[in-house]
Amino acid sequence: MRLDAIPSRATRTVRFIGQHRAPARALQSKVGIVPGILRIAYKLLVNDKGKFAALLMGLTFSVFLMIQMTSMFAGMMKKASATVMNTGAKVWVMDRSVTNMSSAVPMPDYVLDVVRSIDGVKYAVPLYSGVGLVRLKSGMYQPVTVLGLDDTSLYGRPNLIEGNIEDIFAENGFVVVKDEEYVKLENPKMGTEFELNDNRSVIVGIAKVPASGLFGIPTLYTTYNRAVQYIPSMRYTMSFVLIEPQSPAAIPHIREEVARLGYETVTEQGFIDKITTWYMFHTGMGVNLLLMTAISFVVGLSISGQTFYTFVLENLEKFGALKAIGAKGRELVAMIFFQAGITGIAGYGLGIGLCAGLIALAKLRVPDYASIVTYQNLVMALGMVLVISAISGYIAVRKVLRIDPYDIFRG
């Protein structure tokens, strides 16, 4: 074929008139970037398999670390707030110094009476939360969390998978929660007897709850009065008052009235947030989390930034050639940020997949493994990956924009 066989520019122009490639053309005219140039950028990136793999590994590892750390924290916080979630009370009254479920400070009984008399309170019940020591049939001892439910209403009771909830009123009746810690009580069945703080106890029900506790000990439910009777306590015994308000609008008034007594009122979410805040800022977990997340970010940024910079350096002449041929600065910028973005998103997906896979694997071996991938974690990691990609891209762009096509001629 000779050149004459190829239509001249004039003919080509005529041929293109009347063609409507609406979406692609609209994109071109709006942003001035050719989709084809992004395709070239994509091919340049993924066809350089070694560099692309190194970039992906760096970002995947970084995302994995970020998601893993924040997921562990989310998992631990869910477990730390397990009783709050399992109980399901909308409003909680407690001593002001309470920071989490295990630090309950007993309140005098009159608090319950006052709370019940506040306008806007539909009903209010006491809740006991404490730790007892179970002597198992094997002779081993096992600490347990004991929750004492209001004797009249059993408000906050768990869903039973075996037994009848009324049997909790039977002599020495306890309901055991069948969660990851259940085996530590030697898999008790209905009617299994054990000693709780030297008191005879009997399993009258087996329950399921949405979340199990943080400290790896089994949970027993019984009535409030029996709990108080079995577990040694101070002068006051009531750990929390659970309130069902007449409406959410009544909560501020209830809060004010309870505050007059010198106690604190929080909503269910407020209590969960309070627990999270305490673990975050008063236990060192928050600092560790922040450090690990920051390290993951730095690791990701350094691997990605370095590799991407090297990738661009190795292709610098090619970018220079493109510039000489007629590529505009903004097209080269678009190419590089597109490459950085593609790598970031791919690394993000792989990192999440790897993390989710390992969490699933860990949960097969350790059912109590505290790790949950939440939307917040995902959004945070995505944000950090985009920052990594943007910084990597920016470093590379600065280099590419400085290329002088004359250097291509000079060799």
Added chain:
Amino acid sequence: MEDVAIRAQALTKWFGQGEAKMCAVRDVSFEARFHEMLYIVGPSGSGKTTLLSIISGILRPDAGTVSVEDTDVWTLKENALAEFRLNKIGFVFQDYHLFPNLTTAENVAIPLVLKKRDWNEAIREAMKYLEVVGLAARAKLPPTRLSGGEQQRVAIARALASGPDLMIFDEPTASLDGDTGRKIVEFVKHDVLTDHRCIVVVTHDDRIYEFADRILHMEDGRLLDGKGGADA
């Protein structure tokens, strides 16, 4: 239409500063016509490549003007200059500068893609240019799988794809053996040079001088042949 493709007047380019300052191109004026294959020859460091860069809109001169088909090149702003290079100039670099991670056809399609042509359409058109240079069968291979001569042909196809009025060849035979170099230049002379195209070749390979329509000799940044240059 006037048949002057390039009109360069009093081009001067300095590099460096202070005592290291040197003049790479000194008061160079010449014209090149359409359907002309013009050679710029001379020893290394004589300013050939600098002159080539100035006339192709890559390196701004310190003095003088360049018009390519009546466009005063160095009055253009940055983006317009890029458009000018894309639409008017076809570059064939000494080292080809093909993308090893793209196929041969994709390499040829680059100027078309930069001209905002649809991807598939660009590839189809690139295939036609590959046919012109006799490499249609190699379209799907990466350039690294091609010989030096074939890579040179791919670079020519890429330069042709932008439909340029002016084609710039920088040392086209430097990386090729004598026979292949001659064949390439012969091909360029007979199949690439058209009535509305001017080809400027920078070389110091005297084995291909026979294909030149006119030869400009450069030394120490000056044209030895005055304004016109010598007919080959």
